[in-house]
Amino acid sequence: MTKSVEKRQFGDFQTPDELAWEVVRTLKLNHKISPKVIVEPSCGKGSFVRAALNEFINSKVIGLDINEQYVEAANLSISGYLNSDNATIYQSDFFNTDWKDLISTLSGDILIIGNPPWVTSSELSILNSQNLPLKSNFQNRRGIEAITGSGNFDISEWMLLQYVEWLSNREGTIAVLCKYSVARKVIRQVKKRSGNRFSGYVYLVDAKAYFGASVEACLCILSTNINSNIDYEVYKNLEAEKASYLIGERDGLIIRDTVKYEKWRHLAGQDLKYLWRSGIKHDCSKVMELERIQDALFQNGFGRKYNLEENYLYPLLKSSDIGNGRTLDYRKLVLITQKSVGEDTSIIQNRAPETWKYLIEHQEYLKNRKSCIYKNKPLFSIFGVGLYSFKNWKIAISGLYKRLSFSLVKPLDGKSVMFDDTVNFLSFETEEEAKFIFRLVTSNSSLEFLDSMIFWDEKRPITIDILKRLSLKAVARELGALETYLQWNNAIQIDRGQLELELL
Ligand SMILES: C[S@@+](CC[C@H](N)C(=O)[O-])C[C@H]1O[C@@H](n2cnc3c(N)ncnc32)[C@H](O)[C@@H]1O
Known part of the structure; x- marks a missing residue:
């Protein structure tokens, strides 16, 4: 050995x-x-x-x-x-x-x-x-x-x-x-x-x-x-005379900074309307992610070029783009083969024959994806997709970066932007609603509350689990904007069918 x-x-x-x-x-x-x-x-x-x-x-x-x-x-x-x-x-x-x-x-x-x-x-x-x-x-x-x-x-x-x-x-x-x-x-x-x-x-x-x-x-x-x-005292090093913060258990969770958490605890709660999601999971970037060479000509991760229809391709922003606030332009597009998880993909054949041919040509790569989530699923399946993916406006944050920096993401080239699966996001139909919620999410109170729960040394410190502990309604109340929040909640009634689909 x-x-x-x-x-x-x-x-x-x-x-x-x-x-x-x-x-x-x-x-x-x-x-x-x-x-x-x-x-x-x-x-x-x-x-x-x-x-x-x-x-x-x-x-x-x-x-x-x-x-x-x-x-x-x-x-x-x-x-x-x-x-x-x-x-x-x-x-x-x-x-x-x-x-x-x-x-x-x-x-x-x-x-x-x-x-x-x-x-x-x-x-x-x-x-x-x-x-x-x-x-x-x-x-x-x-x-x-x-x-x-x-x-x-x-x-x-x-x-x-x-x-x-x-x-x-x-x-x-x-x-x-x-x-x-x-x-x-x-x-x-x-x-x-x-x-x-x-x-x-x-x-x-x-x-x-x-x-x-x-x-x-x-x-x-x-x-x-x-x-x-x-609570457990945390010192920044062995020489420190005073504890920097106190870790402890609150509401069944281990909290990084209990004093800060207590200060903002009234912001805890779940929002039914605004659900945090993670981006697209496809586990096959060389096939599914392409760069536009010119017009309808695209190059995949193997360096090969293909003429593809536009209808299954969407602008892609990765964690590094979101983490660095690069949201006005995109380098790659991603093939979104389904509108919802488990949807039959054979319709691509009629709607976009070139794309279908491309997928068939690369099906071995897609079939060989290791994760068991792809077993017994339609050919070319992806995950982390639903009606919410296709809404035009998004608030996104990278789960990998060690700072609470949210981005407001608008549609690019007339299409909703997709993210990779290390990005967490909320999505909206309109710019106005997105901007209103962006103000809530990026308020000092929200940031302090979220920060109190995040262990920054984790590989993926910002998780959906943490983000969803923030009640946007409570934040709106805190900022004196409850009325506007309620208007947005009532203005667009989510019908049950849509909600059920979204919860899938
Ligand atoms: C991280 S080192 C630390 C050594 C020592 N405690 C120090 O502080 O310098 C871990 C030690 O665990 C020992 N070790 C690993 N497996 C062990 C086992 N099953 N039983 C006892 N010692 C073990 C290794 O030989 C090694 O010396």
């Missing part, structure tokens, strides 16, 4: 001593902990063991790691310490260790510290690695999917939830370096399972500087030493 595969399967990013020491000092100074015993369940070359021996000179320290050489290195590195007898470091596989038994032999306040492996279960299955919790370890409890809420989970998430269990009926602190997204998932689980048993703190850590990793990382602290705050 190559070194890099090995490093990946063991999620091996050794913590620099400097960071481990900073973590331990933060625990001692800011959180005033004085543990009797310290456990490092995947101690690697031992940076946390050394930091612990330095700062908590009388505490007992236990370090385990699956890697024999790391254990040797860790043991060697503490041989000169005056209190090295306080430490026991040995080789053990986390998933084969009888933790219940080990923890029960330790008395007094406990600190579980470290930096568990940075790897996900799906990365492990790609590497065909066995470095996973054994089924027998959790079969008698709830399945791992039930525990983590997902088939793909971070190994560190699973380990952290184990640590939480170890502290279910004893006092102590957990302090681990992990992805910020993992910390959030753990917080959600802890709230669900243990209520307010733990107080929590998150210190953001510059993973690029310390580990060369492009991921938002943090020190996540969970302590049975509870404070009066049910």
Whole structure:
């Protein structure tokens, strides 16, 4: 096995001593902990063991790691310490260790510290690695999917939830370096399972500087030493003296900034008329996206040119266009083969014979699309399409960009604009209505409310799920524009048939 595969399967990013020491000092100074015993369940070359021996000179320290050489290195590195007898470091596989038994032999306040492996279960299955919790370890409890809420989970998430269990009926602190997204998932689980048993703190850590990793990382602290705050304090780094914001649970959701959320909570609610949608999903850009060469001549992603009818082609704006506010022009067109999901596509043959010929010529590419959503669907099917796609005016935002920047999108060359499936949008028949709703969506109150819920480190931070939590009616009320809002709501009565179609 190559070194890099090995490093990946063991999620091996050794913590620099400097960071481990900073973590331990933060625990001692800011959180005033004085543990009797310290456990490092995947101690690697031992940076946390050394930091612990330095700062908590009388505490007992236990370090385990699956890697024999790391254990040797860790043991060697503490041989000169005056209190090295306080430490026991040995080789053990986390998933084969009888933790219940080990923890029960330790008395007094406990600190579980470290930096568990940075790897996900799906990365492990790609590497065909066995470095996973054994089924027998959790079969008698709830399945791992039930525990983590997902088939793909971070190994560190699973380990952290184990640590939480170890502290279910004893006092102590957990302090681990992990992805910020993992910390959030753990917080959600802890709230669900243990209520307010733990107080929590998150210190953001510059993973690029310390580990060369492009991921938002943090020190996540969970302590049975509870404070009066049910929310978790988030600090922008380990030196910060004041928390930047408080994460917590509200209305069944994990909220990034609970103070801001509380301020605008009256804007929460669902709008029946204005439904956020995502753009077209076709999974075959080389065939479905074309550039106009001249008049009716178009070039596809393979560089081949075709004469096609105009009636199935629409201007396409991608996430990068929307994210950068480029909405007045378009580079590509997209073939929209259906007016609604599941619609029979054979009518294209009569309505646009050249387009049909083009699709037939490329049907293998379309048939080979991996996603199971295309199975048993009409030939050349697309998703994310409905009557709403063909409305002329749109308010769009890229789900991928890390800013709340909405664009008002008008029809281009007389046709409604389509988006890719990473763009979220609302659509309207008229410019006037679109402009009115645009004013609501881009008001300071809306932006603050949405911002309070968005975790900006997510790959796709702005989701439909978040956008739809904003009640445009409540925003209209806030801005003194409720009457206009109601006029728009009453002016165009959505008939039930249309609504049902739109909800598909
Ligand atoms: C992210 S590194 C951190 C090491 C150390 N805690 C530190 O902070 O420097 C993860 C460590 O987990 C160890 N590891 C991976 N899988 C393990 C397992 N199943 N049992 C115990 N240790 C494991 C790796 O050998 C590696 O040393």
